[in-house]
Amino acid sequence: MISKVKNAMSNWVGGMMPHGHHHHHNHHSGGGQNCGQEGLPHRFPYGRPDFLDLTPELLQYSTEHASRPVIALKRGTRLPWGTGYAEAINAGKSMLNEDQASCEKLFVRKPSSKHRNSTLVDDNGDNTGIPLHFWGVYDGHAGSGAAIMASKLLHRIIRDGLGEICHLLENPNSAPPICLAKNGSPFQADAKKGAAQEAAEDTDAVCDASVRFYMEKVVSLESLVMGVIETAFKQMDDLIEKEKTSYAISGGCCALAAIYLMGKLYVANAGDSRAIIIRNSEVIPMTNEFTPESERQRLQYLGFLRPELLGNEFTHIEFPRRIQHSELGKKMLYRDHTMTGWAYKTIVEDDLKFPLIYGEGKKARVMATIGVTRGLGDHDLKVYNSNIYIKPFLSCVPEVMVYNLDENKHGPDDVLVMGTDGLWDVTTDKEVAEAVSTYLSRCDPSDPMRYTLAAQELLMRSRGVLKERGWRLPNDKLGSGDDITVFVIPLAGHESET
Amino acid sequence: MISKVKNAMSNWVGGMMPHGHHHHHNHHSGGGQNCGQEGLPHRFPYGRPDFLDLTPELLQYSTEHASRPVIALKRGTRLPWGTGYAEAINAGKSMLNEDQASCEKLFVRKPSSKHRNSTLVDDNGDNTGIPLHFWGVYDGHAGSGAAIMASKLLHRIIRDGLGEICHLLENPNSAPPICLAKNGSPFQADAKKGAAQEAAEDTDAVCDASVRFYMEKVVSLESLVMGVIETAFKQMDDLIEKEKTSYAISGGCCALAAIYLMGKLYVANAGDSRAIIIRNSEVIPMTNEFTPESERQRLQYLGFLRPELLGNEFTHIEFPRRIQHSELGKKMLYRDHTMTGWAYKTIVEDDLKFPLIYGEGKKARVMATIGVTRGLGDHDLKVYNSNIYIKPFLSCVPEVMVYNLDENKHGPDDVLVMGTDGLWDVTTDKEVAEAVSTYLSRCDPSDPMRYTLAAQELLMRSRGVLKERGWRLPNDKLGSGDDITVFVIPLAGHESET
Numbered sequence: 001m002i003s004k005v006k007n008a009m010s011n012w013v014g015g016m017m018p019h020g021h022h023h024h025h026n027h028h029s030g031g032g033q034n035c036g037q038e039g040l041p042h043r044f045p046y047g048r049p050d051f052l053d054l055t056p057e058l059l060q061y062s063t064e065h066a067s068r069p070v071i072a073l074k075r076g077t078r079l080p081w082g083t084g085y086a087e088a089i090n091a092g093k094s095m096l097n098e099d100q101a102s103c104e105k106l107f108v109r110k111p112s113s114k115h116r117n118s119t120l121v122d123d124n125g126d127n128t129g130i131p132l133h134f135w136g137v138y139d140g141h142a143g144s145g146a147a148i149m150a151s152k153l154l155h156r157i158i159r160d161g162l163g164e165i166c167h168l169l170e171n172p173n174s175a176p177p178i179c180l181a182k183n184g185s186p187f188q189a190d191a192k193k194g195a196a197q198e199a200a201e202d203t204d205a206v207c208d209a210s211v212r213f214y215m216e217k218v219v220s221l222e223s224l225v226m227g228v229i230e231t232a233f234k235q236m237d238d239l240i241e242k243e244k245t246s247y248a249i250s251g252g253c254c255a256l257a258a259i260y261l262m263g264k265l266y267v268a269n270a271g272d273s274r275a276i277i278i279r280n281s282e283v284i285p286m287t288n289e290f291t292p293e294s295e296r297q298r299l300q301y302l303g304f305l306r307p308e309l310l311g312n313e314f315t316h317i318e319f320p321r322r323i324q325h326s327e328l329g330k331k332m333l334y335r336d337h338t339m340t341g342w343a344y345k346t347i348v349e350d351d352l353k354f355p356l357i358y359g360e361g362k363k364a365r366v367m368a369t370i371g372v373t374r375g376l377g378d379h380d381l382k383v384y385n386s387n388i389y390i391k392p393f394l395s396c397v398p399e400v401m402v403y404n405l406d407e408n409k410h411g412p413d414d415v416l417v418m419g420t421d422g423l424w425d426v427t428t429d430k431e432v433a434e435a436v437s438t439y440l441s442r443c444d445p446s447d448p449m450r451y452t453l454a455a456q457e458l459l460m461r462s463r464g465v466l467k468e469r470g471w472r473l474p475n476d477k478l479g480s481g482d483d484i485t486v487f488v489i490p491l492a493g494h495e496s497e498t
Numbered sequence: 499m500i501s502k503v504k505n506a507m508s509n510w511v512g513g514m515m516p517h518g519h520h521h522h523h524n525h526h527s528g529g530g531q532n533c534g535q536e537g538l539p540h541r542f543p544y545g546r547p548d549f550l551d552l553t554p555e556l557l558q559y560s561t562e563h564a565s566r567p568v569i570a571l572k573r574g575t576r577l578p579w580g581t582g583y584a585e586a587i588n589a590g591k592s593m594l595n596e597d598q599a600s601c602e603k604l605f606v607r608k609p610s611s612k613h614r615n616s617t618l619v620d621d622n623g624d625n626t627g628i629p630l631h632f633w634g635v636y637d638g639h640a641g642s643g644a645a646i647m648a649s650k651l652l653h654r655i656i657r658d659g660l661g662e663i664c665h666l667l668e669n670p671n672s673a674p675p676i677c678l679a680k681n682g683s684p685f686q687a688d689a690k691k692g693a694a695q696e697a698a699e700d701t702d703a704v705c706d707a708s709v710r711f712y713m714e715k716v717v718s719l720e721s722l723v724m725g726v727i728e729t730a731f732k733q734m735d736d737l738i739e740k741e742k743t744s745y746a747i748s749g750g751c752c753a754l755a756a757i758y759l760m761g762k763l764y765v766a767n768a769g770d771s772r773a774i775i776i777r778n779s780e781v782i783p784m785t786n787e788f789t790p791e792s793e794r795q796r797l798q799y800l801g802f803l804r805p806e807l808l809g810n811e812f813t814h815i816e817f818p819r820r821i822q823h824s825e826l827g828k829k830m831l832y833r834d835h836t837m838t839g840w841a842y843k844t845i846v847e848d849d850l851k852f853p854l855i856y857g858e859g860k861k862a863r864v865m866a867t868i869g870v871t872r873g874l875g876d877h878d879l880k881v882y883n884s885n886i887y888i889k890p891f892l893s894c895v896p897e898v899m900v901y902n903l904d905e906n907k908h909g910p911d912d913v914l915v916m917g918t919d920g921l922w923d924v925t926t927d928k929e930v931a932e933a934v935s936t937y938l939s940r941c942d943p944s945d946p947m948r949y950t951l952a953a954q955e956l957l958m959r960s961r962g963v964l965k966e967r968g969w970r971l972p973n974d975k976l977g978s979g980d981d982i983t984v985f986v987i988p989l990a991g992h993e994s995e996t
Binding site: 179227320330335338 | 679732833839893
């Protein structure tokens with residue numbers, strides 16, 4: 001997320017180490033983002049994704065706003081499925097790259113008694129359980145803390161959530177029971193019991209068949225996995241809030257995650273990052289963006305039902321521009337939370353308040369503060385110079401789309417592209433698909449670097465080249481000045497997995 | 499809307515005259531639908547659409563539940579564009595046909611000083627102004643009053659709303675001004691002023707150009723027309739509420755309207771009626787249905803933010819079935835207002851309340867009462883045997899879709915089909931398209947009855963034929979026992995209009 005308001009920040013970058021709450025705040029950050037965090041240790045130190053394996057020199061190099069080096073996966077590093085990756089820092093809006101990414105192979109298994117109360121543990125090289133592939137892209141704003149923390153933990157929360165329904169995943173052909181045993185799933189039974197005993201309880205766990213007489217919805221396993229992912233985003237958000245009392249966790253972030261489990265690809269998006277599948281050079285969009293414009297009616301509805309959240313400063317009614325005091329009594333175009341079209345209303349005193357949703361396209365803001373309406377963190381974000389919190393209007397719940405990967409045939413040039421808005425702001429879906437398809441078709445199919453090279457190609461196309469008049473694309477249009485992060489994931493990569 | 503609960507009502511129909519509050523109530527009607535209406539006169543008498551021109555004998559005949567006669571447009575009656583129409587009464591769920599329909603050609607003009615305070619007047623044969631074509635389909639429930647009233651007035655409210663922006667419609671190439679003169683549009687200026695003077699004020703009306711320096715959204719004329727239509731539905735609903743103090747206006751209704759204005763077709767839908775365009779035998783859906791399932795999250799969100807509306811009887815959380823008291827402490831699948839997938843939660847006391855949304859498909863209900871979530875009327879509708887009102891959960895605002903009619907070429911077999919759910923419950927879009935395309939292709943292209951015959955064909959296909967085991971379709975499946983109403987509107991009909 002880039003601030004569209006230019007700031008006077010120097011391009012000079014000083015010492016690299018954690019200073020999330022020192023670096024420059026653009027107007028997204030509001031007044032109170034870091035209140036009370038001074039002196040607290042960081043939850044995770046600043047860095048780039050582990051899989052890049054950057055030396056301190058390279059880490060320093062990656063932050064040069066003047067050259068904006070493209071950092072890509074090293075030759076020799078192999079990510080799951082042969083995934084390609086590239087990133088570049090912004091043109092100066094923040095000292096550090098606020099994007100983060102993760103790519104992991106994990107294993108879903110029953111929560112063991114040992115770890116009953118310590119979730120989020122490492123897999124410790126014990127490769128038993130149901131394999132789970134995870135790709136995450138996090139676009140931070142007003143600090144890098146939330147994005148870093150999410151990139152370290154969200155996939156583990158999802159894995160642990162799936163662990164809770166592991167016994168259902170292991171029987172994919174029987175519909176999940178509506179109701180489980182008293183005091184939770186069979187797995188929370190006494191750890192001393194044997195497997196057979198547990199299995200018996202499993203049957204017992206399903207509620208009395210007599211109640212089946214009544215209407216009972218059949219819920220698919222797929223929608224249970226969706227439920228785990230939705231719940232995990234909420235748990236991640238709650239964890240950030242909880243740990244903010246002990247750690248400095250600055251800002252918020254958009255979160256885009258792709259999860260491959262048992263033949264299906266789940267793409268979960270909260271924010272304005274974007275993922276598309278490119279299959280036979282055709283685009284299949286896997287996300288919708290959540291912005292003040294796309295979520296206008298939801299936000300207006302909340303402001304309408306809970307006007308106290310607007311702090312007497314904002315109106316939930318949308319106007320096409322600010323109203324001047326002298327215009328009282330005139331008629332102006334407006335939209336309320338129920339409308340898609342526009343109508344005229346007579347201007348009254350209350351309409352002089354600032355509109356809850358204001359601005360167009362990338363400049364649209366909630367309460368003049370934030371340009372994205374879903375994501376993690378931002379618990380302390382307030383309207384500048386006020387005590388009005390933005391968080392009640394933000395949602396941490398992703399929209400999850402499912403792609404049945406194993407039921408489709410994929411060639412080596414069929415990929416999932418995941419990117420932060422730095423990519424998509426200047427490059428359309430179609431341009432991305434053309435660039436990737438053209439590039440891959442010319443590339444040696446046996447080159448293990450081909451997907452990273454494709455990611456690099458996309459990155460160059462949206463960052464552009466530094467000219468006298470800023471970062472410019474080949475067509476001389478302005479390139480993206482934002483942080484840019486791109487995954488190119490081969491959909492046939494799964495088959496080549498050992 | 500048909501009740502899925504069979505009632506013991508006799509098929510015998512007595513005297514025909516207005517007795518909206520006498521006829522049998524199915525469980526949609528709740529306890530208090532007609533409270534306080536006893537003794538009030540009807541706003542409009544019961545009848546079938548004027549254009550059918552039924553004699554008293556035919557009106558009586560149209561209510562025979564045993565034979566369910568197909569009532570179609572008479573040979574010799576020509577509706578605008580040569581529109582075809584057919585209808586049939588239900589199989590016995592209510593004494594009268596609760597569907598209504600209207601088809602009108604109107605003219606949009608400035609509100610004249612004469613009618614300043616009396617809207618809803620007739621056109622009086624004065625064919626000046628911008629022509630407006632209107633088709634409306636109204637599916638009543640729990641009484642026929644709201645549907646009848648809407649079928650008489652909604653198109654006039656829309657016409658009058660468009661009249662207010664008539665000066666903008668007359669200049670379709672200039673963007674509508676954001677702000678109009680103090681005290682309303684120029685048309686509300688003193689009636690004694692001449693046209694030239696009014697035009698001068700019109701220019702004056704646009705606000706000071708200096709404010710344009712700030713962000714200002716450009717609003718299209720099309721979205722202004724959408725705003726008029728959305729507002730008109732709200733005005734219609736408010737009028738029903740207001741006039742209920744003086745008249746008996748029973749029940750509520752779904753409303754589906756098609757408006758042709760200045761080259762564009764606007765299709766506005768509030769409820770579970772449905773409209774599709776059939777072009778080159780291909781289906782273009784022009785509506786989405788609004789039901790407890792499709793609007794689940796909106797309703798749950800309201801219940802979550804305003805729990806007092808649930809009257810301590812309902813929970814906003816969705817469960818796949820009722821929970822029994824003995825299941826307290828067990829874990830059950832659930833969805834809250836943010837979720838699309840399902841997850842398990844431990845059952846607490848509060849979860850024993852009845853779910854706000856309950857049931858599947860056509861049996862899904864809001865607060866166990868109503869199976870449709872948008873429409874007009876229903877102001878007095880309560881949960882059976884309680885004081886809990888349903889209306890706060892219902893929306894009267896339509897979704898409006900726009901089809902650029904004049905920018906597409908249409909042959910004589912390209913049509914817009916509008917129908918109440920009686921049609922669509924048993925016949926898919928594709929089946930309707932095939933039936934219409936096949937029928938019209940075999941039909942004499944010069945027969946003025948061809949679209950009415952096509953409507954009749956669709957009607958027969960969804961009503962079926964009475965056999966020993968009820969109304970049956972040719973494939974022996976159950977036909978629709980609901981009221982059925984169908985318009986078949988030729989899209990090239992506009993060109994043949996004189």
